Amino acid sequence: MTAKYLTGIDVSQYQGNINWKKVRDAKIDFVHMRSNVGTKQDTHMKDYCSKAGLPFGLYVYIKPEEDVVTQMRMMLDNHKQTGANLIPQIDIEHHGDKKPKELKTIVRTCIKMATDELGKPPSVYTYPSFWNSHVTLKKGVEQCPLWVARYVYYSAEEFKTNPVPKDVSLWDEYAFQPQKNPAAVKGWKTWDVWQFAANHNQAGKKFGMESAHLDLNIMREESMERFKL
Numbered sequence: 001m002t003a004k005y006l007t008g009i010d011v012s013q014y015q016g017n018i019n020w021k022k023v024r025d026a027k028i029d030f031v032h033m034r035s036n037v038g039t040k041q042d043t044h045m046k047d048y049c050s051k052a053g054l055p056f057g058l059y060v061y062i063k064p065e066e067d068v069v070t071q072m073r074m075m076l077d078n079h080k081q082t083g084a085n086l087i088p089q090i091d092i093e094h095h096g097d098k099k100p101k102e103l104k105t106i107v108r109t110c111i112k113m114a115t116d117e118l119g120k121p122p123s124v125y126t127y128p129s130f131w132n133s134h135v136t137l138k139k140g141v142e143q144c145p146l147w148v149a150r151y152v153y154y155s156a157e158e159f160k161t162n163p164v165p166k167d168v169s170l171w172d173e174y175a176f177q178p179q180k181n182p183a184a185v186k187g188w189k190t191w192d193v194w195q196f197a198a199n200h201n202q203a204g205k206k207f208g209m210e211s212a213h214l215d216l217n218i219m220r221e222e223s224m225e226r227f228k229l
Contacts, residue, residue: 004221006030008193009207009214010059010089013044016210020051023208030055030219030227032089035075038063049082057086057227059125060110064096068106072113079118086227088114089147091125095134104137111144118229123147123192131185138187145192145226147217148185192223 007027011018012034023031033049034042035058049056060075062068079088090110095103107124114122125147126135185191197203197216204214219227 006219006221006224008032008217008219010034010195010217011044011048011209011214013042014211015044015204015214018048018051018210019208020053021208024053026207028054028207030057030086030224032057032059032086034058035060035078035088036071037061038066039070039074041074041078045078046082049084055086055228057084057088057123058082059089059091061091061094062106062110063094064098064103064106066096068109069113072110076114076117085229087118087120087122087145087229089123089125090114090144092135093126093130093149095130100134100136103135107135107137108140111141120226120229121145123227125149125195126185128185131187136186141187142189145223146185146188146190147193147195148191149195149198151195151197191220192226193217193219 006029008030009023009028010032031048031052031054033045033052033056035045036042038061045058049058058075058079060071062071075088090107092103092107092110098106111121111124121144123145124141127149131137195215195217197214199213201214201216202212203216204211207214
């Protein structure tokens with residue numbers, strides 16, 4: 001049986017105004033909106049949530065140097081108020097000069113707060129080199145869907161050479177060439193969502209963004225049940 005994948009985007013105030021009809025017409029399956037960076041709320045989050053018309057969740061960009069309980073509380077309150085119907089995402093990609101032991105505690109706190117409140121664990125967004133070097137948490141995270149960032153290009157010039165197909169349905173064909181698969185992240189046997197494109201991709205305008213750039217993701221179809229609330 002051929003594997004199937006869902007297509008998704010994650011957005012923040014940097015995308016500016018969004019033409020959500022264009023997003024839906026592009027057959028995007030899900031979206032995650034940034035709730036807050038540390039204790040600072042995203043300025044466009046509430047507007048995005050009210051207009052998306054797609055399954056959506058929120059994410060918090062964790063700043064370890066700030067109080068993590070306050071950060072999580074802000075995100076979870078926003079999650080409830082906006083009626084998000086997908087589990088939230090914990091974005092951990094910044095060490096804030098914290099040691100691995102401290103980062104482990106922060107991640108465990110985030111997971112516990114979300115799970116206690118929503119009845120399901122959050123997804124964890126990270127990238128292999130950061131997680132494997134700075135967090136190194138190998139146990140207690142496998143219950144969380146893994147949202148891994150690993151890009152298939154690193155510059156605008158490289159993107160021009162190997163562009164993501166214009167047809168959204170072909171994303172999996174491009175992304176799953178064996179040599180481009182994400183590296184392992186310690187603590188998980190596999191990933192649920194792969195963010196395979198971000199800066200310099202010039203994909204924003206195509207998908208209804210005011211910004212030129214847009215984070216692009218694919219989710220294993222069977223993983224959607226883990227994300228639904």
